[in-house]
Amino acid sequence: MSDNYSKVLLEESEMPTQWYNVIPDLPTPPPPPLHPGTLEPIGPDDLAPLFPMALIMQEVSTDSYIDIPGEVLDVYRLWRPSPLLRARRLEKALDTPAKIFLKYEGVSPAGSHKPNTAVPQAFYNAQEGVKRLTTETGAGQWGSALAFATAQFGLDCEVWQVRASYDQKPYRKTMMELWGATLHASPSNLTEAGRAILATDPDSPGSLGIAISEAVEQAAQSEETRYALGSVLNHVLLHQTIIGEEALLQLAKVGETPDLLVGCTGGGSNFGGLSFPFLREKLAGRMDPVIRCVEPAACPSLSRGEYRYDFGDTGQLTPLVKMHTLGHTFIPDPIHAGGLRYHGMAPLVSHIYNLGLVEAEAIHQTECFAAALQFARSEGIVPAPEPTHAIAAAIREALRCKETGEEKVILTALCGHGHMDMAAYEKYLAGELVDYEFPEAAIAEAMANVPVIN
């Protein structure tokens, strides 16, 4: 590499061919999901109505590495390996001695990291004879990813999009339809879960928790239909580890070792995907980066939530999982990072946080958008609202390095572009973006609905 490189690329032949499962390397395994009726650990059969067996086996796998099927690699190669960017122009604008690297996932067709798991999920379902996948989507990134992925394997795709997003982001809806998906605004009249919400609030703006209930309910009712989740679950985080595995190879190419990893956390899949391979290196003593989650101040499940068994959805259709939660009935304020508006956190990320292996901080959205604007004007790329949190955190650290003179190597994930989020930037530029107070009362109310399990 020349001394002034802007990005580190890998050849397709250098793309990792295995996903990494962090669980066997942890000091203790994460607590198991429980059946909400019996409170006993659930087994593979309990999940069979929702997921194909291959994914269920990955969910509970104790293997450290799982081979990526050739058919999945074929689709990954449409955009992977993704570039590792060195933000030299941002560093210069900040006048910092720190080196800022960003693993850029916006090069995927759907524009985010989500296709990394949508593609294998569609593949395994198709392989087991499933004809249709249902899912929910908030900001639209996950729905787009699954629409693209199902088109690759000839599956039907039905998406419940959170009503507020459905109305505000017609372009996302078109993008999903363009790849062949069918869209419903959630809450919808098509499910019991949706009708129950509409009965009490006909104008409900919806939430991820509600949309999950609708998609799960539909999948459970048909033999040919399964459900696909875009974050939270172990197998989803597993598929995303290709991000961190590539980043490890790319940093090695330029002889760098990270001092700090920061990743934005909503459900946890982007953060887990970037950080778990580095956590493996840290646990093995081969490097020692600080690993930090960044979450929105309006929905700080790690830094302010409780580590308890709770439902993954509003309608209480999912198993109980032990996670940092703000309560499954909590509906976060309408910040623009829709992908981070989830009441819980991946059980695996929660467990690792509880073990003290990673830390967390929360940032308000106006600071995030200011950081995004500085980034876009120096590096060009317009980030999605979710990774603006990671960029804001990276800039905070780079400015600390300016004070201390430390030449820290900072690695973060730019998990998607913001081409579908211009309305949020328009509001920010017009000075109309607001920060929300910490929703103390709403969280207390929601936490009262969390089941008490010893």
Added chain:
Amino acid sequence: MSDNYSKVLLEESEMPTQWYNVIPDLPTPPPPPLHPGTLEPIGPDDLAPLFPMALIMQEVSTDSYIDIPGEVLDVYRLWRPSPLLRARRLEKALDTPAKIFLKYEGVSPAGSHKPNTAVPQAFYNAQEGVKRLTTETGAGQWGSALAFATAQFGLDCEVWQVRASYDQKPYRKTMMELWGATLHASPSNLTEAGRAILATDPDSPGSLGIAISEAVEQAAQSEETRYALGSVLNHVLLHQTIIGEEALLQLAKVGETPDLLVGCTGGGSNFGGLSFPFLREKLAGRMDPVIRCVEPAACPSLSRGEYRYDFGDTGQLTPLVKMHTLGHTFIPDPIHAGGLRYHGMAPLVSHIYNLGLVEAEAIHQTECFAAALQFARSEGIVPAPEPTHAIAAAIREALRCKETGEEKVILTALCGHGHMDMAAYEKYLAGELVDYEFPEAAIAEAMANVPVIN
């Protein structure tokens, strides 16, 4: 490279460091631009109020190669070299023996090939002390590119956006503002050219020709302001040749030689950028590809226009240039490929077409969008409306190859993504996209306004 590669990449160190000027290699040089008053060939001084001297010298250069400045290469490296895609999944869907390659320029921050020239234009202007650039934009791709580029070199940027596009594409407006540009809907009250149009038609939807007049008028009035054009001129096509130079290196890496090049043509810069380096190889006898322009049936300047001296803008402020034209007062039907709605064609592309070195065909937009949908569902990427023409032409050829069994190598330019053009896809999916009749009468009327020069 493995046998099943999806894309061919270049290292940053392999990026070409010179632009290619095709003029010295042509059998005859293109006719010179004329001063509209004297009808004499214009000299560098005539252009000095509008452009910095470095660009004027490139406009009239007889050197075959021009070095790309280091500061420009630094910015190019944010996204260049761009990938060359092999559309294996599309080939399979078409069941064709043809090999389809696409040089993908949507990876640039602004999402199209336009930054290839916006960046050097901003650089040379900044170097000569210019403080502000004015320009026009139709679909918004050029305005976005210049907004991004001026942010890199600390210049102000003022954009006249065609009214119809300004109203229909608020996201493009936000994108430009996000990089720091100031936007005006055109026709505007800020210029004489704009006021003249508004006086006769207060609800004018505008056109590229009108917006050019406004931006040129503003630039000519201030010592610190210059004008930037995103296509048509020799120096613009020169800067775009990095596309074709990279594609040559990439095809060589996989041992392929193109049998057919197809590029969509609006002003001609995407087509010229892709094809001129291949035309050099063809003229030198090193390869023999058919080179084909694809234009919209609603605005077929090459295949149906006349090769005559005409103005580049509606307000008759530009020099007279010899080009294939539909008449400078012609306002094309509102097809969604806004970047192809230009009454003329680059003089250099016109000259080369007139020499018989390239051919042209015109395609209606519904065929283009059908092709784009098939492409997006097989390859993932959602194309901008402009390159849907190139994809439709490539698919036509691939289907001919299916009939004949020829294993032709087809190369085209996917000059931008369609993330800002979802409204067009929405219309197509709803069955509301229409094809326009060939505008015989409107063109005849406009051609009557073209000056008669012997």
